[in-house]
Amino acid sequence: MNCKNCGQEIDKKAVVCTGCGCKIKKPFYKKLWFWLIVVVVIAIVGSSSGGSDTSTNTTNKQAEVITYEVVDLQTMFDELDENAMKAESAYQDKYIEFQCKITNFDSDGRYIGVEPVNGSEWNFITAMCYIKDDAQKSFLIEKNVGDTITIKGQVKEIGEVLGYSIDIKEVY
Template sequence: MSKMEKQPKLVTCKHCGEEIAAGAKVCPKCGGKNKKPIYKRPWFSVLVVLIVIGAIGSAGGKNESSNTVSNENNTTTNDNVADSKDSSQKEVDEEISYTAYDVSELMDDLKSNAMKATDKYEKQYVELTGRLNVIDSSGKYISITPVDDEFAIMGVQCYIKNDDQKTVIMDMSIGDTIIVKGKITDVGEVMGYSLDIDEISK
């Protein structure tokens, strides 16, 4: 018994409808070209795979970039907070240095040249020795004048900041010679000097 020859696979010509061999590129009857659809060609499958891989890679890169930027922003914020804390700590750690004066020296400078006195004393930390001249009844401030001038009216108005300072002042009397440490906040030719008290003692 002879071997049966394999029949070639047949397809329908998309132009004339006749059956033709699957591998035929041209229909023998009408001459129409019978190419495989583009999505059935091998190179199309390869192209789709490459596009998918590229899309995945691109998405991963964006996330990585976003994470990097986020991490950099967090690092910058943390650094700024740390710098701020360090700066505050330095201010606390640094001891304030007070320059010692007699109140009479401040008043002489003010009478001589108020603008020069402002430049010299305003915003400065000072230790003043003077005569207690006024004690405010509501406990907001005291005033000190030169020790050697009992009749002086203008001097340094010193503002009380806490109850501890009030307690110290409660044991003082007008005419006492006292020492006040603090920061001069204002200088005026009419009102004299203003100071925020840090420490006060006899």
């Protein structure tokens, strides 16, 4: 490295020129404060973009993670029988998980009818569970009327005559 003032060759670490005695200015990129700023800027940019990434990830996860409330189908039937308005406000759009017994299959594979496992024999109310994908279909095609299954699903419709319509999310 040479002195900018007199051209004298000087040591890289020299603070003062050995030729003319002037102060040697280090290039900005060799100064500590420059790198401190670089680090801080990277940290800020990283945390802000990373931060927004994290928040979108969280929202995505929140959209994916559904909590299913474990319910008793017979209780749901009884509640609908007693007060359809109350049942609707309690279960409309709810994500529920319940055990049930298959009562019938739609031959076109659109839905199955189910009843409570240990329910009363004279349920006026029914529950129709709609098949939403091929995995559910291939699981259910192996089953028979009377088989017990567990369904995780979302209640789509509640009617005092038609009973519950439930979209199957998972069945096993």
